[in-house]
Amino acid sequence: MMTDSNNVPSPPLALASASPRRRELLAYLGVSFRIIATDAEEHDHPPPPEIVAALPPLALPLFDHPTLRAWRKASAACASAPDSVIIGADTIVTLEGEVLNKPVDPDDARRMLRRLSGKTHTVYTGLAVIDARQIHAPPLFDLVASQVTVAVLSDADIDAYVATGEPLDKAGAYGIQGLGGKLVRSVAGSYTCVVGLPLVETWRLLCAAGIRGLRDPAESYRRWLLDLGKETPPCPPTLP
Numbered sequence: 001m002m003t004d005s006n007n008v009p010s011p012p013l014a015l016a017s018a019s020p021r022r023r024e025l026l027a028y029l030g031v032s033f034r035i036i037a038t039d040a041e042e043h044d045h046p047p048p049p050e051i052v053a054a055l056p057p058l059a060l061p062l063f064d065h066p067t068l069r070a071w072r073k074a075s076a077a078c079a080s081a082p083d084s085v086i087i088g089a090d091t092i093v094t095l096e097g098e099v100l101n102k103p104v105d106p107d108d109a110r111r112m113l114r115r116l117s118g119k120t121h122t123v124y125t126g127l128a129v130i131d132a133r134q135i136h137a138p139p140l141f142d143l144v145a146s147q148v149t150v151a152v153l154s155d156a157d158i159d160a161y162v163a164t165g166e167p168l169d170k171a172g173a174y175g176i177q178g179l180g181g182k183l184v185r186s187v188a189g190s191y192t193c194v195v196g197l198p199l200v201e202t203w204r205l206l207c208a209a210g211i212r213g214l215r216d217p218a219e220s221y222r223r224w225l226l227d228l229g230k231e232t233p234p235c236p237p238t239l240p
Contacts, residue, residue: 010212011133016070016077016088021177025197026087028224029206030215036077036086047071056143058124064099066090067126067143074139078132085209088128091196093172095121100172109162112173113183117153121172122146125193129205140205144198146189148176153183177228192221192240199240 015026018037026033044063055067062068067090074088093100095115103109122145129140166180167173174180176187176194190198199217206214221240 011131011210012081012084013206013211014077014081014084014086016073016086019089019196021175021195022089022197025192025195025199025220025224026202028215028220029199029203029217030220031206031211031213034081034084036080038073038076051139054138054141056126056141058143059097060092060094060099064092065126066092066124067128067141070126071128071130071139071141074128074130078130082132084132085206085211086130086132087202087206088130089125089197089202091123091125091171091193093121093123095119095172102169102171103167103173106162106168109167109173110158113150113153113158113161113167116150116172116174117158118150120147120149123148123172123194125190125196125198127198127201127205129209131209140208142198142201142205144190144193144201146187146191146193148187148194149185150174150183151185157183181230190240192224 013031013033014036015023015033016036016038018035023035047068051071052062055065058065069090070088073090074086077086100112103112125144127142131137161167161179161183164179166175166178174183176184187194190200192199199221203214203217217240
C-alpha cells in the first residue's frame with residue numbers, strides 16, 4: 001500500500017481487463033496493480049437505473065456504451081478484490097453510426113478496413129472506477145472520444161496488414177500502437193484513448209478515488225512513446 005507525502009494510505013488498485021495494451025499504459029502511470037479479467041462486458045442483463053442515469057451521454061444502443069461495458073468489468077471484479085479500487089475500460093470504433101467490433105475472421109477484417117479507408121472515424125473509450133471498499137459509493141465514470149483518419153488503402157495494403165494477424169483481436173480491425181499505426185494519417189484528441197486507456201482521464205479518476213503516487217500523465221505518455229521508439233505526435237491535435 002502506497003502513501004503520499006501526507007502519509008495518506010493509497011488503497012490497492014486492480015485493472016479489470018486482460019488487454020496487454022491497457023496493462024502497459026496503466027503501468028506507465030507508475031503505480032502497482034493487479035489484473036482481474038472477466039467476460040462481463042459481453043453480458044446484457046439490465047444495469048441498475050442509477051447506473052444508466054449516470055452514464056455519459058452517447059447516441060448508441062445501451063449495450064454498445066463503452067462506459068457501461070467498463071462498469072460491467074469493474075463491477076464483476078469487485079468480488080475478487082473487495083479491498084481495492086478497481087478500474088475498468090472498454091473501447092469501441094464507430095463509423096457513420098455503426099460500431100465496428102473485433103472482426104470474426106480475416107475476410108471480416110478486410111471488409112472493415114475497406115470501409116475505414118480514406119475516412120475519419122471515432123474511437124470511444126469508456127472508463128469506470130469503483131471503490132470496492134465502499135459498497136454504497138457511486139462509481140466514477142468518463143467517456144473519451146478521438147477522431148482517427150485512415151489513409152487511402154489499396155487492396156494490397158489491406159491484404160498485407162491482415163496477413164500479419166494483428167487486426168483479428170482489435171476493435172475496428174487495426175491497432176494504432178502496432179503495425180496498424182502505419183495506416184493512420186492523423187489522430188485528433190487522445191492518442192491513448194485509441195490505444196485503449198486515455199491516460200489523462202484515467203489519472204483524474206484514480207486520483208479522485210484516492211490512488212496516490214501517480215506519475216503525471218503527459219510524462220507517462222512521453223515515456224511510453226519513447227520506449228516504443230515512436231516520435232511524440234504533435235500536441236495539439238494529438239494529446240495523451
